[in-house]
Amino acid sequence: MLKRELLEKPYDLMNDILVYLYNNGGQCTKEDLCRNLGITPNTLSEYTALLQNFIVENDFLADITIIEDTQTLFLQKKPTFPLKLCYLKFLERSVKYQIIKWLFTNGSINGPVFQDYFNISSATYYRRVTELNALLEEFQLSLRRGKIIGNENQIRYFYYCYFWFLRENKEDLDQEINKLYIPLIDELTEALNITFDHLEELQIKLWMKITFTRLNQTREYTFAADFERKDRPLFDELNQILFHYMKNYDRPYTLYEGLMFYDFFCSLRNFSVYSPFAYRLAQQQREEKTYLDYQNQQILNYLNQIGYLQNNFFPKRHRILSHYLYQYHSQLYYFDGFILNFDSWGLFLTAQNLREPFNFDDVHKFMDFCQKQFYPNDPLQRYRNVLSEINYSSILNIAQDLANKHIAIAVHHSLNPFLAALTIQLLKNTLGNKYELDLTVYDDEASHDILLSNIYNENFATNSSYYYVFSDCCNQYDVVEIEKLIQQVIADQFTQQPNEDNNLT
CATH class of the missing domain: 3.40.50 (Rossmann fold)
Incomplete structure (x- = not known):
């Protein structure tokens, strides 16, 4: 899911115009804009006027301006003004966004009450629910009878991705999250010998906020048939820490809470690949011959075959590359779906820049190898999506950097x-x-x-x-x-x- 997919008319196209101008150095001909956005000149004129009015109405005129001449549109903004503020204003007007926010806060949604509160028709409400269900499909979730339906680990993972990637300014998020979770971070730091930076601490706090919110709303959880059978090296260490923390705060605890926390902690980049815990976790992956270790061996052999690794490669550097692979594939192993904070043009430019200095085809061959090797019949094609393209581009860059003879x-x-x-x-x-x-x-x-x-x-x-x-x-x-x-x-x-x-x- 891309953040742009949550926007609705007219704000989706207003956002597209802003982003396209921004990614093209602040100017673009109207002809190019119409061709790339798939709109007519009259539609472009209409939405440009809406965008200019939006800038005035939200007091952004001192920070950003859209200048129009007969052939070209120009974007000018102050160096300190984050363009994503416009996106957040557009997002607040999204019915889909408000539905998810309402669901998270209240646990369920009453259609007529929601329609009255936001002054929308029943037809609009159900149309947005249908659109939202199409987006939730990649997370194996759906909205039915006013509730979000699916496996509990996927529900929590979706909410985590949703609020983490939509809220780029983490200062506001930090103020909203209770200090109740600090003892858990302290115990993780001491027991696992990990030093968390501010963002890593905030990630853990957000997950625990979602956990406690869900515990207060329902205990009727469902899980996939293979949920308990997945490989989880060092699970007992993490489970014991969470168990003590939950009991100290008189919170209900089951084994499923420990399993969900483990999946989150070990797959969403909550610790450095250079940390002692990353080394111990990787060592245990190898000793237990887990599926993630099997994936690592297949990929490292593949990279060796295509010339990115060599037999005289430093063993410790090899392990570091393995740690990166473990972190990325853990997310694919434990969860379905993803949210990216990029727009489509930003994705293209990011992947394009990450591909340097290696061959363009190497990334897609890498993705094809992984898809055919690990999940050939995957309906989500998770090894070929844009997230995989960015991650595998990064892996190839890291392999090249680590392979130098210095x-x-x-x-x-x-x-x-x-x-x-x-x-x-x-x-x-x-x-x-x-x-x-x-x-x-x-x-x-x-x-x-x-x-x-x-x-x-x-x-x-x-x-x-x-x-x-x-x-x-x-x-x-x-x-x-x-x-x-x-x-x-x-x-x-x-x-x-x-x-x-x-x-x-």
Whole structure:
């Protein structure tokens, strides 16, 4: 589902005109607009006038203007004005949007009451319900007799995607969400050794808000026949955390709550692919020989065959690529459907830019391989949709970045990043002319081959293939030892024979 599909006349076409102008550098001929939007010149003139009135009525005139001459339309906006504000105003006038909002707040909807409240006819209401059901189909959901019908995990997932991707300004969302969920985040942080950023915390809070809202509305849940049988490595750890949290707040808890939370937490990018938990989860995927691990092996072998991976590929870099694949395929494995915050032109431009510098056909061949290999008869064609195109484009870019022959060295200093920068400069001066090195200040969100630190840290030692503790900003002894470590990396990784049978996972 694209956000634009929720808009209704005349706001859908008004939004199209704005977005098209914006994506074309702020100007476009009327002829091109008519051809690309599939409208007549008279329709374009009518909707341009509506758009200009809309800008005035919403006090946007100081921020955005539409200028028209005989042949061309121009868009001018202040650098600090987010164009999505216009979309949100259009969205507020969408009956479909208001239906979903009403359903989430109240659990059900009474048609006549809703029609009176929004001053719409019965025919309009039922027409919008039909349109909404067409959009809900990819989530395996429907609206019947005033209620949203489907499996509970899909209902919660839909609401999560809906409110997360429609509300781009997270400050407003943050103010609406109860602080009640902070103890859960604290326990996840401590028990799983994860550091969440602000957005990751907000994602968890939003999921829990949806969970508590649904618990207050109904307990009549349905689930797919295979819901309990899906692979869930490390489930007991997450389940225990959620169980304690729910009991402490006197909330009803069943095993299904734990299963749904696990699926959300492990599939919607709630933690970094470089986090210790990501490494443990991936290791458990391999040990349990899960379906996601089977997918990873098939894809890594495929990427090796088409030249994106090589046998002398760094093992740790391989694991990082696996972590990205686990996160994306988890979403396809546990849930159906998606919502993207792009418009159709934005999608095209994003996918086009992500495809560089590799071949255009590689992405679609990649998508075709996955669709035929994993779900050939899928009615949703989930491995060939726009979300997959963006994700697989990103995977190919990541594979290319990780396959470079430079040795990535991260430098950590417990006292000050400036001291880490001094260490980097020293190493550049002494070793940079002898080896191809990428030296950076340590960032737990970035990949590295060698980690240097002025202190011993158990997590560093566990999660780094090559780890060295130096003194101050490196002395002569340290430089000699670090050079030995670089030589060891070269011997271990760059001098392997091409026919050596390396484990790709």
